[in-house]
Amino acid sequence: MGIKIDPGKCTACMACELACGYHRDDAFALLSACIIAYRARELKDYFGVVLKEEDTLVIARPEGLEVKRIGAVEEDQGEADASAKPMLLREPCDLCADREGGPLCQTVCPVDAIYQG
Amino acid sequence: MLPSPDPRPPARPRPASGSSPSPPTQAGPVVGSALAALPRRPRLGIYCGGGASHSWLWMVDSFERLGLDDLCFLDEKGVASGGLAGLDALAVSGGDAFALAGALGPEGAEAIESFVRSGGLYLGSCAGAYLCLRSSKAPLNLFNFVQARISNLARELPQPLMLAEKFSTPYGCAHVFHPVREAVWLAPAEEGPWSGGGRFAAPLYGGPAMLPDDPCLAMATYADFHPRTRFLAPRELAEATLLGRAAALRAPLGAGWLHLYGPHLEHPGFAEANRLMAEALTHDLPDGPPASPPASPPSWLAGEAVRGLARQLRREVSNSRIVAAGLEDHPVRWRIGAKVYEPAKFRVFLEAAWRRVPALERASALPLAPEESLALGEGWQEITAGLRGLRRALEDSPDPGRDTTGQANRLFDQIKRACVGLLTLHFAARGPRGGISRPH
Amino acid sequence: MPYLASDKIAVIDLATGSVEELPLSEELLNSRIGGAAVAQALYAEHEEGDPLVLGAGLLTGTLLSGSSLGLISGKSPRTGALAHAPLTLYAGLEIKYSGFDYIVIKGRSAEPVYLWVHDGIADIEPAAEIWNADVWTATQEVRKAMGDELIQTLVAGPAAVAGSPLGQVMINFWASGDRFGLGSALAAKNVKLVALRGMGLIEINDPEAYVAACVGLLGELKSGGWAGKKGLMDLAAGLGEADFAAWLAPLAHRHRAGFNTPFAANTFVFLEGDPKELKEPAAPEPGVLLTDLDAPLSLMKLGLDAKEACAIIRDCAKAGLDAAGLAELAAAGGVKDAAGVRGLMSAGDAPASGPAGPFSPCAPDKAAFADFGQGGPEWWRRRMALAYVFGLDPVFALMSPQIDEAKLIELAEVGAGLSIAPATLEQVLSGLAG
Secondary structure (H helix, E strand, O other), X not given: OOEEEOOOOOOOOOHHHHHHHHHHHOOEOOOOOOEEEEEEEHHHOEEEEEEEOOOEEEEEEOOEEEXXXXXXXXXXXXXXXXXXXXXXXXXXXXXXXXXXXOOHHXXXXXXXXXXXX | OOOOOOOOOOOOOOOHHHHOOOOOOOHHHHHHHHHHHOOOOOEEEEEOOOOEOOOHHHHHHHHHHOOOOEEEEEOHHHHHOOOOOOOOEXXXXXXXXXXXXXXXXXXXXXXXXXXXXXXXXXXXXXXXXXXXXXXXXXXXXXXXXXXXXXXXXXXXXXXXXXXXXXXEEEXXXXXXXXXXXXXXXXXXXXXXXXXXXXXXXXXXXXXXXXXXXXXXXXXXXXXXXXXXXXXXXXXXXXXXXXXXXXXXXXXXXXOEEEEEEOOOOOOOOOHHHHHHHHHHHHHOOOOOOOOOOOOOOOOOEEOHHHHHHXXXXXXXXXXXXXXXXXXXXXXXXXXXXXXXXXXXXHXXXXXXXXXXHHHHHHOOEEOOOHXXXXXXXXXXXXXXXXXXXXXHHHHHOOOHHHHOHHXXXXXXXXXXXXXXXXXXXXXXXXXXXXXXXXXX | OOOOOOOOXXXXXXXXXXXXXXXXXXXXXXXXXOHHHHHHHHHHHOHHHOOEEEEEXXXXXXXXXOOOOEEEEEEOOOOOOEXXXXXXXXXXXXXXXXOOOEEEEEOOOOOOEEEEEEOOEEEEEEOHHHOOOOHHHHHHHHHHHHOOOOOEEEEEOHHHHXXXXXXXXXXXXXXXXXXXXXXXXXXXXXXXEEEEXXXXXXXXXXXXXXXXXXXXXXXXXXXXXXXXXXXXXXXXXXXXXXXXXXHHHHHEEEEEOOOOOOOOOEEEXXXXXXXXXXXXXXXXXXXXXXXXOHHHHHHHHHOOOHHHXXXXXXXXXXXXXXXXXXXXXXXXXXXXXXXXXXXXXXXXXXXXXXXXXXXXXXXXXXXXXXXXXXXXXXXXXXXXXXXXXXXXXXXXXXXXXXOOHHHHHHHHHHHHOOOOOHHHHHHHHHHHHO
16 A cells, blocks of 8 residues: 555645645655655646655656656666665655554645545 | 673763663653763764765764764864874764775774774764674775674575665675664663663664674664564564674773664664663763863854855855755766765755754854855855756756766765865854854 | 744845845734735835835645735836735745745846845846846746756746836746736836745644644535636636636646645646647647636637637736736727737737726636625625735635635634734734725
């Protein structure tokens, strides 16, 4: 079970991102959120949501959902890195384990684009 | 095997609260009382030179939160050229043990050995622990200060269940392998600074399980797996490799001590482990005054000059982290040496600097000469320019990962140095004159 | 230190090039609460410098649904009176997190400049190179120079630089709800744009209680009439404009919300490529985001086809021209074709009368998908005043009777630690709405 995103429903409102930031910081902030509304390609109206999980990135694009391994060594990019330390900037999704109502991002999504599955 | 009796008497009486059968879970008060029992505030050096990953910043955060805030920062040159004089302890966190040993070299090994033999405390976690364990592999064999062996070593590497790239590291004709990652439970040994305490959690990111030989003493063993433990090898293999082995040990060397930790007890997400690390540290700190107390800064900035510098730092660190945060959207990765770096790593250092800017803004004076202030400000300006230039280059490059490697490498180095400069200033301004108050 | 705030006001004196940082006084918060009411007070305080005041509502940028509103307040070139224009999409969010609660821009710069506001720093930067650039180019250039695509810009386009009374403050590339010509007021100060980026953190008085209240409120809101609807086509239908959806549908791509706004009141239309194709378009600039229903609706009523109308709106977006005002001007002049409308774009004219009152008519003049039990101009003005003080998207404010005055007073208490007496709220709202 993990967070899933329906890119067709998403309206890029960022409620999920702020909720996640709140879950991490107990304040309103965006920089530590592990779910991010991707909104850089504004002139093309190309937006979606990226979710950082323990080992994967879940990318909800208009085309559909893609799941990518994080840190996998691709081609000849690098050698094994056994001592790699996690960067604590954006910790992976913990499904808001300490929250009775489940993941807060799911709760605050006004258009029900976030679900678990 | 029961640990051998402690060959040395405790350096000073243990704080009363530390011997409580149910140690408090809050970090502050116990360490506060441990610190209060010390004759003076210890001066700690944190290694941030070659071979170190970013986890030395965890040391900074944890020490600062625990009130151990007389901190300075050393690279390999600092270690080799007398920078350990005046320190009570040297902390070496994670990274690449071979690269650490290579960067420090024979001069560094000699300096660390001499520092510990004359009463100093060495605190190593993960790679900082591997560094000082007995090894026949050059250049690690320059640092054979601790009579203990690595137990997570295999000639024939088992098949990883997941995260193959984080599972093992070549070690001569064998492999150091890591059957689990993330949180594990540790149990304090019957004797030593944590005796009588309950089990506690700390995260393991490739650190060693150790087999101590006399006169080393286990302070804690791997006791169990945690709900957040991630198994990279079958559970039975993980149990056989880790459970009951030393996760933390202390070893005498001359008049001083080495504390080696497999897991990262300094990880900011593990308050109890932080507290215990600091408690062990205060337990074995050298007695008496340091060999040579740190020199007083020759000049101090005050008034408008402080406000001007703090404002410039706010401006440039903000500019830099804005660009760095934007770079995190970019799929680029750089191979630098044996490691693969992602843009997020820029912000690890920038956030550490950013968190200290408000305190600098409140400072009444800063221990800095005007020309140093200028250089610090300009250094950060160059970082902003460098990051913006990197972003432009990434957008223009057909093969960003390769074309921008040199630029990224220089920037990682520049940012680390600038971050060290800002942190040095921050910690030097603690106390009545600088006016940066200590956290409660 | 107040909650849900940065506790800092920037006063930028363009004539001297100085930036003064002042604390956000408790007295100001207690007497004015936030948003447009505080902006009104700051406007009065600095009136000698003909100021423009940027700010956000008390609850902007939080988990309160609809809390997207930033605002720009100043003397309108169209009405000659103090006006408040809404800044939605992500602009209000960025103002809230910029490290300043309010930014007072007063005086006039001797040279073209832009303002770079980030993490509690307000820098004045030279803008000669982008002074004559269109809105899209100016935004792209500044983002490139500063190195971040998420920088939000409030831009004066060529129309504003030329002094048109329809010179609108644009948000990044798109129309804002400015119907007051405040883009021209910005350009008159020799300011091309304000670039904003804030990566700060906003403390909450009682975090758990505030979030629980917001979550509870969203639960109530989701049973509202807006649920399941999005975009300008649904909005128009909800307001009784039945023909609009069929007119725009062939061009409509996706619908976009402002920050944490449940109803996505913005619709992207494609002028190139297939709008139904859900993949990254090949064209770098395939269309335009429609952010204000009045512009396309008015152009439709003039008899233009959707593609012609949206192309005009896109050109207005680049020029920084208020497309709704242009359509109104065309209607007043009896213009009925695209060429005629385009002919008015460079005329520098505006409709004879500007908006009535201080709030932008970009929000419909009645409730949508909801029954508030009341209506009419007085109700509308009070509803707008409430939205502009607390930071609600003005369009969503007309769909959400659940967000009432009592609820906002409660949220202000738990979120911002601000106790608002009903009499104070009354005074603030009537001081704004008249």
